[in-house]
Every structure is written in C-alpha cells, then in structure tokens.
Amino acid sequence: xxxxxxxxxxxxxxxxxxxxxxxxxxxxxxxxxxxxxxxxxxxxxxxxxxxxxxxxxxxxxxxxxxxxxxxxxxxxxxxxxxxxxxxxxxxxxxxxxxxxxxxxxxxxxxxxxxxxxxxxxxxxxxxxxxxxxxxxxxxxxxxxxxxxxxxxxxxxxxxxxxxxxxxxxxxxxxxxxxxxxxxxxxxxxxxxxxxxxxxxxxxxxxxxxxxxxxxxxxxxxxxxxxxxxxxxxxxxxxxxxxxxxxxxxxxxxxxxxxxxxxxxxxxxxxxxxxxxxxxxxxxxxxxxxxxxxxxxxxxxxxxxxxxxxxxxxxxxxxxxxxxxxxxxxxxxxxxxxxxxxxxxxxxxxxxxxxxxxxxxxxxxxxxxxxxxxxxxxxxxxxxxxxxxxxxxxxxxxxxxxxxxxxxxxxxxxxxxxxxxxxxxxxxxxxxxxxxxxxxxxxxxxxxxxxxxxxxxxxxxxxx
Amino acid sequence: xxxxxxxxxxxxxxxxxxxxxxxxxxxxxxxxxxxxxxxxxxxxxxxxxxxxxxxxxxxxxxxxx
Numbered sequence: 001x002x003x004x005x006x007x008x009x010x011x012x013x014x015x016x017x018x019x020x021x022x023x024x025x026x027x028x029x030x031x032x033x034x035x036x037x038x039x040x041x042x043x044x045x046x047x048x049x050x051x052x053x054x055x056x057x058x059x060x061x062x063x064x065x066x067x068x069x070x071x072x073x074x075x076x077x078x079x080x081x082x083x084x085x086x087x088x089x090x091x092x093x094x095x096x097x098x099x100x101x102x103x104x105x106x107x108x109x110x111x112x113x114x115x116x117x118x119x120x121x122x123x124x125x126x127x128x129x130x131x132x133x134x135x136x137x138x139x140x141x142x143x144x145x146x147x148x149x150x151x152x153x154x155x156x157x158x159x160x161x162x163x164x165x166x167x168x169x170x171x172x173x174x175x176x177x178x179x180x181x182x183x184x185x186x187x188x189x190x191x192x193x194x195x196x197x198x199x200x201x202x203x204x205x206x207x208x209x210x211x212x213x214x215x216x217x218x219x220x221x222x223x224x225x226x227x228x229x230x231x232x233x234x235x236x237x238x239x240x241x242x243x244x245x246x247x248x249x250x251x252x253x254x255x256x257x258x259x260x261x262x263x264x265x266x267x268x269x270x271x272x273x274x275x276x277x278x279x280x281x282x283x284x285x286x287x288x289x290x291x292x293x294x295x296x297x298x299x300x301x302x303x304x305x306x307x308x309x310x311x312x313x314x315x316x317x318x319x320x321x322x323x324x325x326x327x328x329x330x331x332x333x334x335x336x337x338x339x340x341x342x343x344x345x346x347x348x349x350x351x352x353x354x355x356x357x358x359x360x361x362x363x364x365x366x367x368x369x370x371x372x373x374x375x376x377x378x379x380x381x382x383x384x385x386x387x388x389x390x391x392x393x394x395x396x397x398x399x400x401x402x403x404x405x406x407x408x409x410x411x412x413x414x415x416x417x418x419x420x421x422x423x424x425x426x427x428x429x430x431x432x433x434x435x436x437x438x439x440x441x442x443x444x445x446x447x448x449x450x451x452x453x454x455x456x457x458x459x460x461x462x463x
Numbered sequence: 464x465x466x467x468x469x470x471x472x473x474x475x476x477x478x479x480x481x482x483x484x485x486x487x488x489x490x491x492x493x494x495x496x497x498x499x500x501x502x503x504x505x506x507x508x509x510x511x512x513x514x515x516x517x518x519x520x521x522x523x524x525x526x527x528x
Contacts, residue, residue, distance in 0.1 A: 209518060242523065309502035316499075320480075328481035343492050344499060346480035347468075352503040357516035359506040364517060398498035 004028065005165030005459075008222040012070035015062060022062065022073025026055035026117050029075040033119070033166045039147050041139045042161035044080050045088050045121040051075065054117040061115070070225045072115030077161050077170040079154075080121040081128050081204040082108050087118075091204050092136050093126045094333045095326055105202025106234045107171055107213050114229040119167050123157030126338040128173050128206040129319060131396070132156070132389060133335035140389065143185060144460035145426045149386040152181035154206075158216045159186035163460050169217035169226050175206040176315055177381075177404030179214050180416035180431060184381035187418045187427030187460065189446065190216040191223045192404075194436045195411035196241035198227075199234035207318035209239075210311060210408040219456055220417060220446035224248040227439060241437070248440050252447045257293030259445060260374045261286075264299045268380040271304035272400050275384040281419030281428045282380060288452050289378075289445070299370050299377050301406075307363055308401030311409045313348055313356040316397075320345020340394065364410045371435055376445050379403055381429040385422035403431060413439045417446045418455040427455075468496045 005028065006014070014020035030048060037043055058073035067073065078084060081091045083101035090096045104112065112118070123141040125131055132140035132153060141156035143149040144164040151159045155172030159182025162170055172179035174192040183190025191214045198213040205211055215226035228249065233242040263286060268274045274282075290296055301307075320327065320342055326334070327342045334342065371377060380403045393399055407414035412435060419430040430449075434442035450456050468476075473493060477484060484492065 306505055309505040313499075313502050313506060324481075331482060331484075339488070340492075343477075343482060343484065343488070344495075346476045346482055347496055347499045348503065352506070354516055355503070356506045357518055358510060358514050359508065360517035361515060362508070362510070395495050395498070398495055 005032070005168070007218050008070060008074055008168050008225050009219070011074060011168065012067065012225070015073050016067050018063070022055045022058045022117060023052070025073065026051050026075050029119060029166055032164060036164050036166065039142060040144055040160045040164055041123055041141045042157040042164065042166055043077070043120045044090060044092060044123050044138050044157065047087060047118055047120045051117050051119045058115055058117060067115065069114040069229060071111065071229055074116050074168050075119045076111060076116045077119050077122040077158060077167040078108055079158055079171050079173060080124050081173060082171055083202040084108050084121065087121065089121065090137065091127045092124050092138065093335070094137055095330060097137060101202070103202065106199035106236055107203065107230055110229050122161055122170055125154035125156060126335045127204055127323065128154040128175060128178060129338060129341055131337040131392060133337045136335045142389065143386050143426070145187060145386070146424070148388055149426060150185060150389040150392060152185040152382070152386065154178040155182045155216060159183060159188060162186070162188045162216055162218060165459070169215060169222055172214055172216040173203060173206070174212045174214060174408065175210045176311055176408050177402055179212070179216055180381050180404050180414060183216055183416040184427065184429035185386035188216060188218055189220050189223050189415065189417050190214065191227060191415045191439065191442065192407065192413065193227060193231065193439055194241070194413050196239045197437065197439070198230045199237040199240050201234055201236035205322045207315040208322070209318060210315055212408070220415070220443050220450055221249065221252055223415070224252060224443045243437065246440050248443055251440050251444045254444065255292065256289065256445055256448045259289070259294040259376070260297065261289050261294045261445070262297045262299035262371065262374040262377040264301055264377055264379045266300065267304045267403060272383060272403065274380045275422070277385060277420060277422035278380050278383055278428045282378065282430055285378065285419050285430045285449060288449055292448055292452060297374065299374070301366060301370055302363060304401040304403065304406065306359070307406035307409055310356050310359045310363060311405035312397055313352060314360065316341065316344045317348050317353045337394070360409050363406070367410045367412065375434070375441050377433045379431050379433070381416045381431045385424050385426035385428055407433050412436050413442050415442050415446050417449060420455060421458070466500070468493070
C-alpha cells in the first residue's frame, strides 16, 4: 500500500485548493485495482470508463465552481447488494447474475449527489451472509495484509478495497457485524450507524430489523465525512428516522476530556475470552483514553451469549422469510454457506422468534440503563487477528458468540477502529459503541484514539 | 433443556418449510439442530404475559393523512 493514497479529508483539502486532480486520483486508484485485484478480488464489477467520465466531470465542475462537498471527486465503491441503475447488482449470487436495476439505492443516490466517483461494485458474501463460499460466481475477497487470510464479511470487498487503497471509502452493510468485522480484519474504520439513520431502500435485505447501511474508510474522520452524505430521512425506507442530521465533523479534534467510557470487561474477558493481541489493544485503548482525560468505568450486561442467541434467531428467521420463495424453488442455486443459513429457518418456530423479539426489548432497555451515565462503551470486535480463509468453521453461528451482534440487537451506533497488530502482522481492533443517534460522539472518541496512536500510519504490504 | 429432534419431526419441519435437501445436507443439518434449540431456550425467560416485543410501533406523522 502506497502512502500516496490519501485519506478523504486530505484529498478533499487538496482538491478544494486545486492541488489534486480528481482525474489523477481516480487513475491512481484504478492503477492499484489493475495491479492488485487479481489477488484481492475486492471488485466484482469495475466501472472504469464511468469512473473516468465522472472524475472528468467532477474536475470540470470543481474548477468552475469549487467542490460541492468533501466527497466531490473522491473514488468510492459500493457493496454489490446496493442497487445501481444500469450497473449489474448480483449480490454475489447465481440467482441474480443478470440483474441490472432500473434505479439507484438511496445510499448510492446520495453519494452520487455528493459528487463521488463510482469505481464499481464490491465483493460481498452472497446476499450479505453465509461467509466466504468458494462456489459462488466470483471468488471471495482476500485480506490485503496477507492474502491467505480472511477479510471477514460480508462487506469483504469494501474492507479489502479501502485497505489496499483501491478506493478511498465504500458502502458496507451490517446485520451482525458486516461493516465492523471487515473493518477490523482489514485494519480500517467502519461505522454501523443507528438503525434508521441511513436508508436501506434499494439494498438487498439480510434481516430487515437488524440491517444497517454505513461507511467504511481508512479513518474515523473519513467515516464522518461519508456519514454526512448518507444520513437523513427517506420515505422509501419504512424504518427511516425522521430527525435532524448533526454536523458529524464539527466535534472532531475537540478532545475527549471528561468523556465517560464504559468497558464491558466480561464480554471479552469471560463470555468469549479474546487473544493476547486483542486484549493488549483494549488495554492500550483504555490507557490512551484515560491519558486523554476520559473517565473509565466498568459495565455489566447480560452474558454475550444472550445477545448472540437473540440476534441470531431473529436473523435466521428474517433471512429465511426474505428468501423463502427462492429457497423453496431454487435452493441448489445458492452457495453452500447461504444454503445452510436458509435451512436453519425451518427449525425456529414462530413462538421462538417472538420470544427472541421480546428478549430484544429487554436487552435494549438494559443497555440503555447501563449507558445512562456514559458516553460510549468499549469491547472487542473479534477475539484474534484474521484466520486463514480456508480454515473457517461452516457453522460458526453455533460456536463462539459474536461481539458485534449485541449492537445490531440494540440498534445503536458501533464502530470498529484499528487498535494494533498481532503476532502475524495482521490488524486487531476495538469496538466503540454509542447511544442511539449519537454517532458524533462515537466518531469523536474514535478520531481521538486514532490521532493519539500510530496505527493509521501503517498500511498493508500488498505491493 | 432443549428436546432432541427425532427423524419424523425433522422431516416434517423441512417439508413444511418447502426445502428439498440432499441426504448429506440432511445429515449435516441434523447435527446442528440442537444449537437452534439451545438458542431458543436462552431467549425464553420468565417474563409473564405482558412483556412486549421490541417490534411494536406507533404511527408516525406521515401515516396519518
């Protein structure tokens, strides 16, 4: 990874000062795609001509009138479950190989309106679930830090693409960790916003009540820039929140002195004990936050296993309902992993589902009470560095509980930021969680952490 | 404790879901049914009949012409 690939914040500044050409920036990103993507498989569909045309148009507009937003002229990618008018949207599935939407998803529309340059569609796990299958139309994405290792998913192409500098940011979606997971394993920043803050309209569902759309980029500041363009009410999404959108960058850099940060020790020390590098990252983050003037407290919640069971049951049933018609008629056309997830739906009763939804209210209320006097809480994203891509358990949902699912269950904002590197040289991460619609606070804490630590200076050795 | 699923119940649930599986898929799936049952037990708490689910909603302004 070359240091020549800037952050969005840096590029926007240079573009506004007419020191950086969007066309040259786009060409630099395309060069990296051509050089790296036969090994990383971040893209399922590269829109090279369109990207160059959009970059030229952006450059002309900026030269005439200045940039219309910090994203004007910035090369991005969209996860391939996001509808794009006139561009194939396959959800990485044999079932949708010929699908060319006739309209854009709201998130795609908003990013285009902000002046971004669309580089193409990014690899996903099939329909944003199911893990890395090797029997899908295109191969799974590979981790730029070590191509033998998993990117996590399902926003796998976005994680790999941003980490390798092929794009400056991209859209991820998160039903049980699909933004935060790839952000963690690929060493970038990823924010799952509050449920309803970013429209789901035009994005293939995984589980309706757990699905979130959000930004993935190299830094928290870049996520803030992207979220500014994405957030806001959309009547096309029945879950869309109708409330004012704050300035997410306004508070960045103002420090976190006096911030109240809770640590959910039992999640990562007892319920699902993390490895040494992850624990070191969390301990280091606590020391960093304390050094920046934050107050650290202990937080106790229900066991991680309760949150995982609740979210998993809801996820299994909502996915089975969404894809029932194809599961009944075309089950063999799904990849192996997605097939297994769909089969599980047969074994959860209606009463089981509703008990999970009742449990969800209890858990959400519990977190609300626990966070009443806190600004954010902290825990792990994954227990360790990324595993080998060919050594993943097929039925992982029944193995160890996820650190990310609790915050899909609660619907509150949660962010993954890099907190160091393990013995294998791959990144590890911390998860910063906020109260509903307090993304600005989460971003401020994440930004303060990134600026106080050296982890944003290290890029994958993908060259 | 969750009750282990028997062959008839397993076949019935698959048929009811309309899923056609290979024998290998059935055999593998049967090994993880206990995991689903354990999750279902974990969310089942003594909460009484009045406890509301999370997905209860009110009408928003735009729902009221």
